[in-house]
Amino acid sequence: MVDWVISVVESTPPWAVYLVVWGVIYGEAAALIGLILPGETVLLAGAVAAAIGPTNIGWLITGACLAAVLGDWTGYMLGRRSGERITHSRLGSWIGEERWNRAEELIRNGGVVAVIGARWIGYVRTVTPFVAGMSQMPTKQYLFANVLGGVVWVVVVGVTGYAVGETIGATLLLYLGFAAAVVVLGYFAFRWWRQRDNSEIGSTSAE
Numbered sequence: 578m579v580d581w582v583i584s585v586v587e588s589t590p591p592w593a594v595y596l597v598v599w600g601v602i603y604g605e606a607a608a609l610i611g612l613i614l615p616g617e618t619v620l621l622a623g624a625v626a627a628a629i630g631p632t633n634i635g636w637l638i639t640g641a642c643l644a645a646v647l648g649d650w651t652g653y654m655l656g657r658r659s660g661e662r663i664t665h666s667r668l669g670s671w672i673g674e675e676r677w678n679r680a681e682e683l684i685r686n687g688g689v690v691a692v693i694g695a696r697w698i699g700y701v702r703t704v705t706p707f708v709a710g711m712s713q714m715p716t717k718q719y720l721f722a723n724v725l726g727g728v729v730w731v732v733v734v735g736v737t738g739y740a741v742g743e744t745i746g747a748t749l750l751l752y753l754g755f756a757a758a759v760v761v762l763g764y765f766a767f768r769w770w771r772q773r774d775n776s777e778i779g780s781t782s783a784e
Contacts, residue, residue: 656710
């Protein structure tokens with residue numbers, strides 16, 4: 578299995594790795610992809626691919642930094658212009674009021690530090706740009722936190738993945754692929770369970 582993974586990575590053109598990694602990292606906040614597929618997993622996988630394949634780690638990290646900053650900036654601007662509509666939309670209800678409230682409280686209490694720290698907290702990283710925009714966090718303040726937090730996050734995760742990839746190699750890719758599959762399946766299973774539970778509550782109330 579490991580040999581097969583190595584052969585696949587070595588035959589995958591670098592542009593394909595760049596496209597997937599940069600696209601997911603940009604869409605993590607801009608399109609809320611991070612609620613389904615965490616950016617760390619994809620970035621780690623891309624860094625491991627660079628360690629054992631033709632992908633250049635320098636270009637990967639540089640592009641990922643830009644994608645992280647631009648993705649969160651897009652989320653911030655969407656939050657400023659249409660935050661209320663997003664939170665009250667079907668997508669917003671899927672995210673859940675509790676998650677929105679937690680992120681909003683984090684921004685109000687922490688400011689710049691909260692935006693930087695949110696990069697390391699799963700779903701919080703995904704919704705924080707929207708909440709920062711909705712909360713009318715000063716643009717310059719958010720931009721500073723966004724750039725600093727995004728660059729540090731990408732560099733640390735990318736370099737760690739590359740270093741570990743050079744040691745463990747394709748075995749780590751197998752683990753990351755399995756972890757990503759579990760997260761995606763778990764997310765949809767949770768959504769299905771929540772919808773089923775809500776429908777049962779509605780039926781009971783109607784009776």
